[in-house]
Amino acid sequence: MASPEIDALTQALARLPGLGPRSARRAVLHLLKRRETALAPLLAALDAVNERLVTCSTCGNVDTNDPCGVCSDPRRDGRALCVVEEVADLWALDRSRLFPGRFHVLGGKLSALEGIRPEDLAIDALVRRIEAGGIDEVVLAMNATLEGQTTAHYLAERIERFPVRITQLAHGLPVGGELDYLDEGTLAQALRARRPVA
Amino acid sequence: MASPEIDALTQALARLPGLGPRSARRAVLHLLKRRETALAPLLAALDAVNERLVTCSTCGNVDTNDPCGVCSDPRRDGRALCVVEEVADLWALDRSRLFPGRFHVLGGKLSALEGIRPEDLAIDALVRRIEAGGIDEVVLAMNATLEGQTTAHYLAERIERFPVRITQLAHGLPVGGELDYLDEGTLAQALRARRPVA
Incomplete structure (x- = not known):
C-alpha cells in the first residue's frame, strides 16, 4: 500500500491538465526512482515559482517583478x-x-x-x-x-x-495549410477576407 | 517572455512521463492560475515525499519507514x-x-x-x-x-x-476479456493452460 505522502502527490499531479490518475502514478514512480535528477529539480523549480512569481497589477502577466518585464520595458x-x-x-x-x-x-x-x-x-x-x-x-x-x-x-x-x-488578428489559412485538409470555417474566413494580388 | 523560473518549472515537468513541452506549459499555467488550490498542494506533497520517503533496505518498497510497512507487518x-x-x-x-x-x-x-x-x-x-x-x-x-x-x-x-x-502468475484470459478482441498470444496461453471443468 502506498504511503499517504505518495497518495497526496499522486492526487496533486492528477489534477494537472493532461495527467490522469494512472499517468500521475507513473509520474510519481518516475520521481521516486530519480530523487536527485527529477524530484529535486522539480521541487526547486516549483518552490522558486511559488516564492518569486507575482501577477503584474497592470497587465496580468506573471513575472518576478510588478510591473512585469513587458510593462516596464521602455523600448515597447x-x-x-x-x-x-x-x-x-x-x-x-x-x-x-x-x-x-x-x-x-x-x-x-x-x-x-x-x-x-x-x-x-x-x-x-x-x-x-x-x-x-x-x-x-x-x-x-x-x-x-x-x-x-x-x-x-x-x-x-x-x-x-x-x-x-x-x-x-486576421483569420485565414495557416502557414502550410492545405485547402483539402482545412475545415470549412477556416476556408470561409479565408475566402471572405480575400485580398487583391499585389 | 516567460521568466527563467517558469522555464525551469516547465522543463522539470516536461521530463515527467506522459507530459511533453506543450502539456508541461499548460500545466504550469494551470498552476500559476491556481496558486493556492493547485500549486501550493503540489509543492507541499512533493516536499513531503522528498523529506519523508525512503527506500526499504529489505524489499525495495518506498515508504516512510525502513523497513517498510509491508516488511514490518507481523500479520504477513x-x-x-x-x-x-x-x-x-x-x-x-x-x-x-x-x-x-x-x-x-x-x-x-x-x-x-x-x-x-x-x-x-x-x-x-x-x-x-x-x-x-x-x-x-x-x-x-x-x-x-x-x-x-x-x-x-x-x-x-x-x-x-x-x-x-x-x-x-497464471497467464490467460483477463476478466471480461472477449476472445474476439484478445491477441493471439493471450489466446495461445489460455488454451495451453486450459483446465478441466470441475
Whole structure:
C-alpha cells in the first residue's frame, strides 16, 4: 500500500491538465526512482515559482517583478495594446517578437457554459487603461473559437466609445495549410477576407 | 517572455512521463492560475515525499519507514515472497490484498535493448534473502512481456538450487476479456493452460 505522502502527490499531479490518475502514478514512480535528477529539480523549480512569481497589477502577466518585464520595458510602444485571453497567449505572441506594444491579459474568456461573465475577467481594468489615455490601437487577439470571438465582440462594444483603433488578428489559412485538409470555417474566413494580388 | 523560473518549472515537468513541452506549459499555467488550490498542494506533497520517503533496505518498497510497512507487518506471512519488477507492481498487488506474504522489488527488468544486466537489478539481494532461509515459496510476478518473462526465467535459474517452491502468475484470459478482441498470444496461453471443468 502506498504511503499517504505518495497518495497526496499522486492526487496533486492528477489534477494537472493532461495527467490522469494512472499517468500521475507513473509520474510519481518516475520521481521516486530519480530523487536527485527529477524530484529535486522539480521541487526547486516549483518552490522558486511559488516564492518569486507575482501577477503584474497592470497587465496580468506573471513575472518576478510588478510591473512585469513587458510593462516596464521602455523600448515597447505604449500606444499599442494587445488584449489576450491568457498569460500563455501573451507569451506566445511575445515569443514571436512581432508585436512591439504592451499587453493586457483578461484571465479567460466569456463563457455561458462555464458561467464566466464579464465581471470575472479583467475587463474593467482594460477599460480603465484605455480611459487613462495614451493608447492609439487595441488589438483584440482572442482565440479563433466561438467563445474567443464572442469575447472580442463584447470587448469591441465596451471600448468603441474611446478614440482608439480597434483591430483583431486576421483569420485565414495557416502557414502550410492545405485547402483539402482545412475545415470549412477556416476556408470561409479565408475566402471572405480575400485580398487583391499585389 | 516567460521568466527563467517558469522555464525551469516547465522543463522539470516536461521530463515527467506522459507530459511533453506543450502539456508541461499548460500545466504550469494551470498552476500559476491556481496558486493556492493547485500549486501550493503540489509543492507541499512533493516536499513531503522528498523529506519523508525512503527506500526499504529489505524489499525495495518506498515508504516512510525502513523497513517498510509491508516488511514490518507481523500479520504477513514471511514464508511467501513475491518478486516484482517495480514498486508500482508491489502497490498493485498489495491493493488487491490477495497476497498475504512479503515482496521483493527488482527495480526493473533485464533488457538487452536498454543494457540492463542482472547486476543492475536487486537480484543478489533476492538470492541473499532466500539463502537466509524461512521462505517456502517464491512467486515470480513479472509482467507478461518478453522482457518480464526473460527476467523470470533468469531468476528461476538463479534460485532453483534453493529448497523453495518457485511459481509464477497464471497467464490467460483477463476478466471480461472477449476472445474476439484478445491477441493471439493471450489466446495461445489460455488454451495451453486450459483446465478441466470441475
